[in-house]
Amino acid sequence: MSDRHGGTEVVEGGGENDDECFVPLSPVLLDASGVPALECRNTGTEGVEVGKNLNQQQVPVKGTGKVVGGRWEENGNYSRGIHAPEDGGTLGKKRRPVTVDTSKAKTSLEGLKISIRQLKWREIPTGRRAPCDIYWHGVSFHDNENITSGQVNKFPGMLEMSRKINLSRAVRIMQELFPVEYDFYPRSWILPDEYQQFSTQIRTVKESDETLDPTFIVKPDGGSQGEGIYLIRDPAELRAAGAQARQAVVQEYIRKPLLVDKLKFDIRLYVLLKSLEPLEIYIAKEGLTRFCTEPYQEPSQKNLGHVFMHLTNYSLNVHSGNFVHSESQSTGSKRTLSSVLRRLAAKGVDVKRLWSDIIALVIKTVVAVAPQLKVYYQADIPPGKPGPSCFQILGFDILLMKNLKPVLLEVNSNPSMRIEHEQEVAPRVFECVPSPVDEEVKVGVIRDTLRLVDPGLKKASSSQWKSVGVEEAGGDAMPSPCLKQVYPKYSRQFNYLRLVERIAALFIRFLGVKGNMRLGPTAFRTFIRNCKLSSSNFTMASVDILYIDIVRRWSGALPDSREAGMGLQAFVEAFFYLAARRFKSQTPREQAASLLDLCEAQLESRTPGPEERRSLSCSRAASRGAAGAPKHQAHAQQPGPHSPAPLPRRASSQDCRRAKPRSREAHAEN
Numbered sequence: 001m002s003d004r005h006g007g008t009e010v011v012e013g014g015g016e017n018d019d020e021c022f023v024p025l026s027p028v029l030l031d032a033s034g035v036p037a038l039e040c041r042n043t044g045t046e047g048v049e050v051g052k053n054l055n056q057q058q059v060p061v062k063g064t065g066k067v068v069g070g071r072w073e074e075n076g077n078y079s080r081g082i083h084a085p086e087d088g089g090t091l092g093k094k095r096r097p098v099t100v101d102t103s104k105a106k107t108s109l110e111g112l113k114i115s116i117r118q119l120k121w122r123e124i125p126t127g128r129r130a131p132c133d134i135y136w137h138g139v140s141f142h143d144n145e146n147i148t149s150g151q152v153n154k155f156p157g158m159l160e161m162s163r164k165i166n167l168s169r170a171v172r173i174m175q176e177l178f179p180v181e182y183d184f185y186p187r188s189w190i191l192p193d194e195y196q197q198f199s200t201q202i203r204t205v206k207e208s209d210e211t212l213d214p215t216f217i218v219k220p221d222g223g224s225q226g227e228g229i230y231l232i233r234d235p236a237e238l239r240a241a242g243a244q245a246r247q248a249v250v251q252e253y254i255r256k257p258l259l260v261d262k263l264k265f266d267i268r269l270y271v272l273l274k275s276l277e278p279l280e281i282y283i284a285k286e287g288l289t290r291f292c293t294e295p296y297q298e299p300s301q302k303n304l305g306h307v308f309m310h311l312t313n314y315s316l317n318v319h320s321g322n323f324v325h326s327e328s329q330s331t332g333s334k335r336t337l338s339s340v341l342r343r344l345a346a347k348g349v350d351v352k353r354l355w356s357d358i359i360a361l362v363i364k365t366v367v368a369v370a371p372q373l374k375v376y377y378q379a380d381i382p383p384g385k386p387g388p389s390c391f392q393i394l395g396f397d398i399l400l401m402k403n404l405k406p407v408l409l410e411v412n413s414n415p416s417m418r419i420e421h422e423q424e425v426a427p428r429v430f431e432c433v434p435s436p437v438d439e440e441v442k443v444g445v446i447r448d449t450l451r452l453v454d455p456g457l458k459k460a461s462s463s464q465w466k467s468v469g470v471e472e473a474g475g476d477a478m479p480s481p482c483l484k485q486v487y488p489k490y491s492r493q494f495n496y497l498r499l500v501e502r503i504a505a506l507f508i509r510f511l512g513v514k515g516n517m518r519l520g521p522t523a524f525r526t527f528i529r530n531c532k533l534s535s536s537n538f539t540m541a542s543v544d545i546l547y548i549d550i551v552r553r554w555s556g557a558l559p560d561s562r563e564a565g566m567g568l569q570a571f572v573e574a575f576f577y578l579a580a581r582r583f584k585s586q587t588p589r590e591q592a593a594s595l596l597d598l599c600e601a602q603l604e605s606r607t608p609g610p611e612e613r614r615s616l617s618c619s620r621a622a623s624r625g626a627a628g629a630p631k632h633q634a635h636a637q638q639p640g641p642h643s644p645a646p647l648p649r650r651a652s653s654q655d656c657r658r659a660k661p662r663s664r665e666a667h668a669e670n
């Protein structure tokens, strides 16, 4: 990623443009309603129709041999009418209040309570035996076990997918297919697997141009709040510290960030993944910006260790003598996003364009993690088994380069929803005091999320959600919604990126219904056979060798691997290999699309046997919904082919496997 034009403060320099580093977005993405300061025009279910007819499914009831009709719920869950609002959700009628189990809400509790009060809903603070409409978890999907109905505010597997290594891998797969579209993520190497590759590449780069002096940031996998993060200038520094053997991501350091008041800052953007199937994404118009507390200088050997200059984490900077608790939204070390955007706009920055680039980054990132999330989903809540549907608030950390290009730093599955902060009121005496900036932003996000997942709203048109919110609050006017739908609203621009979801649908189809997350050798053979991918040139013996080879490499770096077999990312690698073999003259993206078309056509024309029919019913909806559009349509929407620079195929490493529910404290990442 090039940031060689950046450096000093754009706020001072004013609206400097640097076309080279903008993400090239095909048409201008947004209308004026996309700009945060303006009123959100929610367009509701636009674009959903694509999957409409495909939604009706037949599902086997486990152990009974019966198949019942049902449909895929909006959140990706398969529903057999498990959850209907008591009064049918009719607008205008008096409904029983929606119940929210807050017993596991942890640090979100204060903001959640305020929101529930505002909506005149009912809080169930200690949890209860009778089912609730909504379960608010503080850490993961598994905070409460055995939920069979209602909605949970976490997706299975999101905690795992937001780990640094898994996110990097998911983005990297997309970079193989769409290198231009996915250039918003800094170049990354995964340790320990890719240490050698990292060393060699950097040595080659430095030898080819001695003036280049890149800096890298090392981030331990699973770390948060800046813990264990440090900067290096040479791969040898990793080896010297013995760090090349630890699980981490080492990443190109963005040397020239945009500065405000001479300080580096990053953006915390709240994103609601309302549903995985069909994909529905909302972005909060208001977010936070977190400021460093020491004036920024480009990295040099002398200042590499200055965390208050290089790292924007609240948890670190709050310990700096320069930290200023914000009294207003536009001052201090934590400010609202809109106040920063207003300042940029006043300096001539094209804020509309910037916002549109940020929306594109968010949609593309969700598209990158969705395939693996679907695998987790079907493993935890298999079709035909009663279970809740899911939604989740995510925290996107975004850095702006000096040329205004947004860069994804990470996705937090548990963004802090705290609305107070600790203050030292006397020496060593700390007190929790309200933080007006946090409250303003976070209560709006929680309240709007609740309004959007209101079970009564399902029956109403979701474009009406604004008025429903008002009605539910007993006629009291609610603040206008801060969450804005971006997907499916902009699905036309982004549908063509959803190729890996289609590969995941194939994968899920051959997984079977046992809650597995890995393909065994027999299932892989069945995939090859049913899709007619073997030939005299590529015999079933070669298929077995391919399977063994890929599985061995992927499991090599999995010291705690309990489940044997081929995970989704390994399957994607096998799929790319098969595609490259078959469609030699095409680009990787065209190869993958051609092989998908071929496989899907073969599977559609087959009459499945009874065993297969069972697994088919699990995956058909995912398969069809994956691209959000029929395959020919997805193709038609693709822009002209690119010739992506081939990324090295992954060696081995940590797969995104099904982890036992882990108890991990919620991030307090601000």
Ligand code: ADP
Binding pocket: 186, 217, 219, 223, 224, 225, 226, 227, 229, 251, 252, 253, 254, 255, 266, 310, 311, 312, 313, 397, 399, 409, 410, 669
């Ligand atoms: P954590 O989860 O530990 O906070 P992050 O990936 O968010 O880890 O990194 C911590 C901080 O380091 C970020 O808030 C940002 O200020 C800085 N940072 C992270 N990655 C980069 C990068 N590639 N270039 C420049 N700064 C970065």
